Amino acid sequence: MIQMEQYLIMNSLAFPILSTTIFLPLAGACLLLFMKSEKSMKVTALITGIITFLCSLLLYTNFKTDTHLFQFGELLPWIPSFNINYTLGIDGITIFLILLTTLLTPLCVLSSWSAIQNRVKEFMFCILMMEAAMIGVFSALDFILFYVFWEAMLIPMYLLIAVWGGPRKDYASIKFFIYTLFGSVFLLVAIIAVYLKTGTFSIPAAMFVKDFTFTFQVWVFCAFALAFAIKVPMFPFHTWLPAAHTEAPTVGSVFLASVLLKMGTYGFLRFCLPITPAASVYFAPLMIILSVIGIIYGGFVCLSQTDMKKLIAYSSVAHMGFATLGIFTLTLFGFEGALLQMLNHGITTGGLFLCVGIVYERTHSREIYDNAGLGPIMPVYVGFFGLFAISSFAFPGTNNFVGELYILIGTFINNKIAGFLAVVGAIIAAAYTLRLLKQIVWGREDKRIIPDMNLREIIYLAPLVVFVIWMGLFPRPFVLTVEKTLAHLSSQLQNYLH
Amino acid sequence: MLNLLLPEISMLLFAILFLFISVKKKKGSSYSFVRLISIVPLAISLFSIFSKGELFCGAYKIDLFSQLFKALLAYGFCLMAFMFEKTDEIDEEFLPEYFMFLAFSVLGLMMLVSSVELITIVIALEISSYSLYVIVPLRKGQSKVQLEAAVKYLFFGATATGTMLYGMSYIYGICESTFLTDIARILPTFLSQPYGILALVLTLSGFFFKLSLFPFHFWAPDIYEGASNITTTFIATIPKIAGTALLIRLTMSVPTVSAQIVNILIVLAALSMTFGNIVGLVQKDIKRLLAYSGIAHAGYLMMGILAFSKDGNTAAIYYITVYLLMNLACFYVIMLLSKRGENIELNDLVGLSRRAPLLALTLAVAAFSLAGIPPTGGFAGKLFLFTSAFKEGYLSIVIIGAANTVISIFYYLNLVRMSYSKEASRIEPLSLTFHQKAMCYIFVFLILYMGILPFGIFEVFRAAL
Numbered sequence: 005m006i007q008m009e010q011y012l013i014m015n016s017l018a019f020p021i022l023s024t025t026i027f028l029p030l031a032g033a034c035l036l037l038f039m040k041s042e043k044s045m046k047v048t049a050l051i052t053g054i055i056t057f058l059c060s061l062l063l064y065t066n067f068k069t070d071t072h073l074f075q076f077g078e079l080l081p082w083i084p085s086f087n088i089n090y091t092l093g094i095d096g097i098t099i100f101l102i103l104l105t106t107l108l109t110p111l112c113v114l115s116s117w118s119a120i121q122n123r124v125k126e127f128m129f130c131i132l133m134m135e136a137a138m139i140g141v142f143s144a145l146d147f148i149l150f151y152v153f154w155e156a157m158l159i160p161m162y163l164l165i166a167v168w169g170g171p172r173k174d175y176a177s178i179k180f181f182i183y184t185l186f187g188s189v190f191l192l193v194a195i196i197a198v199y200l201k202t203g204t205f206s207i208p209a210a211m212f213v214k215d216f217t218f219t220f221q222v223w224v225f226c227a228f229a230l231a232f233a234i235k236v237p238m239f240p241f242h243t244w245l246p247a248a249h250t251e252a253p254t255v256g257s258v259f260l261a262s263v264l265l266k267m268g269t270y271g272f273l274r275f276c277l278p279i280t281p282a283a284s285v286y287f288a289p290l291m292i293i294l295s296v297i298g299i300i301y302g303g304f305v306c307l308s309q310t311d312m313k314k315l316i317a318y319s320s321v322a323h324m325g326f327a328t329l330g331i332f333t334l335t336l337f338g339f340e341g342a343l344l345q346m347l348n349h350g351i352t353t354g355g356l357f358l359c360v361g362i363v364y365e366r367t368h369s370r371e372i373y374d375n376a377g378l379g380p381i382m383p384v385y386v387g388f389f390g391l392f393a394i395s396s397f398a399f400p401g402t403n404n405f406v407g408e409l410y411i412l413i414g415t416f417i418n419n420k421i422a423g424f425l426a427v428v429g430a431i432i433a434a435a436y437t438l439r440l441l442k443q444i445v446w447g448r449e450d451k452r453i454i455p456d457m458n459l460r461e462i463i464y465l466a467p468l469v470v471f472v473i474w475m476g477l478f479p480r481p482f483v484l485t486v487e488k489t490l491a492h493l494s495s496q497l498q499n500y501l502h
Numbered sequence: 503m504l505n506l507l508l509p510e511i512s513m514l515l516f517a518i519l520f521l522f523i524s525v526k527k528k529k530g531s532s533y534s535f536v537r538l539i540s541i542v543p544l545a546i547s548l549f550s551i552f553s554k555g556e557l558f559c560g561a562y563k564i565d566l567f568s569q570l571f572k573a574l575l576a577y578g579f580c581l582m583a584f585m586f587e588k589t590d591e592i593d594e595e596f597l598p599e600y601f602m603f604l605a606f607s608v609l610g611l612m613m614l615v616s617s618v619e620l621i622t623i624v625i626a627l628e629i630s631s632y633s634l635y636v637i638v639p640l641r642k643g644q645s646k647v648q649l650e651a652a653v654k655y656l657f658f659g660a661t662a663t664g665t666m667l668y669g670m671s672y673i674y675g676i677c678e679s680t681f682l683t684d685i686a687r688i689l690p691t692f693l694s695q696p697y698g699i700l701a702l703v704l705t706l707s708g709f710f711f712k713l714s715l716f717p718f719h720f721w722a723p724d725i726y727e728g729a730s731n732i733t734t735t736f737i738a739t740i741p742k743i744a745g746t747a748l749l750i751r752l753t754m755s756v757p758t759v760s761a762q763i764v765n766i767l768i769v770l771a772a773l774s775m776t777f778g779n780i781v782g783l784v785q786k787d788i789k790r791l792l793a794y795s796g797i798a799h800a801g802y803l804m805m806g807i808l809a810f811s812k813d814g815n816t817a818a819i820y821y822i823t824v825y826l827l828m829n830l831a832c833f834y835v836i837m838l839l840s841k842r843g844e845n846i847e848l849n850d851l852v853g854l855s856r857r858a859p860l861l862a863l864t865l866a867v868a869a870f871s872l873a874g875i876p877p878t879g880g881f882a883g884k885l886f887l888f889t890s891a892f893k894e895g896y897l898s899i900v901i902i903g904a905a906n907t908v909i910s911i912f913y914y915l916n917l918v919r920m921s922y923s924k925e926a927s928r929i930e931p932l933s934l935t936f937h938q939k940a941m942c943y944i945f946v947f948l949i950l951y952m953g954i955l956p957f958g959i960f961e962v963f964r965a966a967l
Contacts, residue, residue: 081957082957085961086886148885152876152881155881156875156876156877167923173923174919174923182908182912185907190901192888192904193892193901196888196889199889200893
């Protein structure tokens with residue numbers, strides 16, 4: 005048994021806070037099963053979401069920014085004969101991802117308040133299960149525990165698409181499931197391979213201790229990278245994404261875009277770089293090429309979309325391309341930029357999908373033309389939509405600008421051509437987003453009567469707006485929190501960069 | 503001596519009791535009676551789990567391993583009795599006989615897990631097989647499919663037994679003994695020669711037939727389709743437990759293992775998985791689908807056995823236990839859906855989540871478990887199997903197994919997709935009785951329990967080896 009205390013600062017709060025954050029949604033979900041009225045189910049789900057969010061805020065207030073070690077650690081034996089432990093802990097990489105998850109869940113519940121009419125109980129159940137699994141993925145420090153959460157998340161996500169999805173839900177949900185599972189099974193094989201080398205399924209043990217041979221690293225990296233690249237999704241593994249995004253209900257799209265995609269990039273940061281550093285350095289040029297292709301390709305595809313959700317889905321391919329680009333520049337700037345980009349994309353794209361959901365509820369169409377010319381009809385809505393749209397193409401003063409700037413700095417340090425192409429991609433992003441925005445605001449002149457946003461909708465978009473502006477104007481607190489962890493990661497990699 | 507044989511005796515008495523009931527003139531329905539007394543063998547097997555000893559000049563071994571498997575068999579039998587419902591599947595008139603044969607079959611399997619000598623193995627195997635030959639055609643109201651299935655099962659079974667006996671004659675010729683311990687000592691030295699391999703492979707084919715491992719799988723789909731739902735439930739699960747036990751017993755007694763044997767097993771396992779899963783993709787009848795899934799699962803199971811290690815064997819036992827539960831759960835849903843004992847097609851599942859949400863949930867949990875998605879027991883079992891095979895360095899079979907998981911998800915997901923995603927044009931609610939609901943909850947609970955908290959059970963299985 006490897007001494008976990010070296011890497012894990014045990015939880016010093018009065019209660020096991022990470023477990024609480026994971027199991028609160030589960031408890032809420034179980035509570036739902038005994039309810040009869042739809043109203044009470046919605047309220048229960050909302051309250052559960054809010055309590056979980058408050059609980060995760062405690063994580064932030066108690067987070068120590070002066071260490072790169074894992075905090076709030078919990079350690080219990082789970083399957084002793086295989087050295088599998090119930091290990092939880094978070095560091096600078098995961099703290100904001102967890103906060104993002106817990107923030108979005110109550111907003112998602114609010115957004116589906118009137119949009120979901122049938123099978124409300126199952127719907128809320130799925131949302132809360134998703135939340136628990138997503139927090140679990142980000143806080144698990146044991147490979148098997150991680151894998152259980154990683155895979156268990158597929159089931160509620162599958163059901164969200166397959167039951168409440170659009171017309172082609174059948175095709176989209178199966179494609180999503182099989183694609184993701186295809187990546188994950190090889191992740192499992194790689195996990196077992198690492199276990200047989202280290203003798204434990206502990207993630208920190210593999211991260212900090214072992215120096216594997218280069219060949220071994222290459223194979224493990226390939227298996228890891230396949231799973232994560234599908235999840236991100238990187239070009240050319242992105243084909244499941246447009247289908248799943250388009251057919252999923254609003255909540256499904258928000259979860260997919262804001263959290264699920266981040267698991268891929270999280271996997272790169274947490275597994276690929278520290279466990280297989282030499283292979284990561286070796287494969288970095290390839291990953292940079294794929295990222296740049298993703299950015300440019302995603303941008304061009306967006307230019308020709310007529311479906312709002314599809315457009316945002318393809319723009320996710322481009323934006324996540326920036327995140328993977330940042331990671332594989334292997335510089336501190338790149339890492340920080342990638343992490344910020346992950347959060348920003350989560351907030352902005354989540355906001356955009358919620359906006360599409362709002363207008364879809366009124367016009368029952370996702371086509372840009374059907375929803376064009378809303379400027380004079382729904383002024384408040386257009387205000388929100390405009391803000392998310394300009395933040396999406398990294399307008400200075402909004403959150404995405406900061407992330408992309410960091411990434412571009414990192415890229416220019418590492419590779420001038422990639423940096424140049426990424427800038428081109430950013431310009432294409434401006435082109436397609438402005439085209440969308442122009443259509444939505446001024447696209448049609450005819451008078452229609454569509455009610456503007458109501459108070460509930462303003463309430464659930466407002467927190468996202470706050471973050472868009474806050475992270476755009478004053479990103480220092482965010483960078484400060486993640487800095488130590490990423491600096492350590494970067495120093496770990498220095499030995500392998502010539 | 504008798505106290506060592508308690509589980510077998512209880513099963514025998516069970517069978518004899520129903521023999522007497524069957525000659526009675528007036529026959530009432532006796533479901534609750536069956537349920538009640540099926541607990542007795544289970545209780546007795548659990549009670550005698552720690553007994554130890556040898557009988558019949560060492561041909562019959564009673565140890566924790568055998569007793570554990572007997573308890574498992576009795577447990578499976580008990581669950582089956584509780585699943586049994588008043589449907590129109592089996593003629594009321596033949597019910598007592600039906601139970602009698604089922605009990606005889608379980609008795610044979612119980613004897614099988616204790617046998618450590620070739621002749622005993624054959625006798626035990628045949629007791630169980632002959633009872634099954636009789637009950638396969640017992641199905642009411644269908645055309646002639648059940649008869650066709652019965653004849654096929656009889657012929658395939660007889661051929662498999664013949665092949666096995668032929669192999670055993672070689673083994674006896676080589677080792678001049680019928681005891682497994684002697685064989686395990688002498689046979690490995692002959693495994694470099696063709697007739698040594700031939701003897702072993704022919705003998706194993708009899709066991710592979712029970713497990714429906716490729717290429718001894720031909721019987722499975724037709725028999726599953728032709729036999730009544732409840733008979734299929736039995737054939738699909740309980741004999742496989744005993745088959746696994748026997749294989750593990752064999753691998754345990756072998757001190758060293760030659761590369762050829764492992765290679766043969768790897769090839770068989772890989773073919774079995776791949777064949778089962780690929781053919782499973784196009785099945786419409788759920789019982790046929792589960793038959794091919796069973797062929798694939800026999801392949802997964804072999805991963806634990808071909809590791810020839812303690813971990814591997816434990817993983818195999820764990821997997822077969824989970825397999826029992828998830829298959830029983832699937833078949834239970836089928837049985838409840840088929841009101842007149844007909845076969846259920848995939849299309850019949852459409853709208854199930856609205857007709858009976860609990861059944862849809864049970865089916866979904868079982869399907870995800872069969873596919874090996876956490877947090878179900880199927881995942882834990884697969885994890886143990888993969889790890890143990892990988893530990894011995896058989897990476898190829900692990901990768902094939904992983905790839906097969908992806909192939910298989912399509913048809914397992916189909917079960918879930920049909921019941922959740924497709925909307926039926928008209929919905930007739932399916933109401934469940936308290937007993938049926940309780941059974942569904944028990945299956946869901948057990949499958950999830952084996953996925954989330956596997957350690958206690960795993961340690962018990964490991965101790966038995």
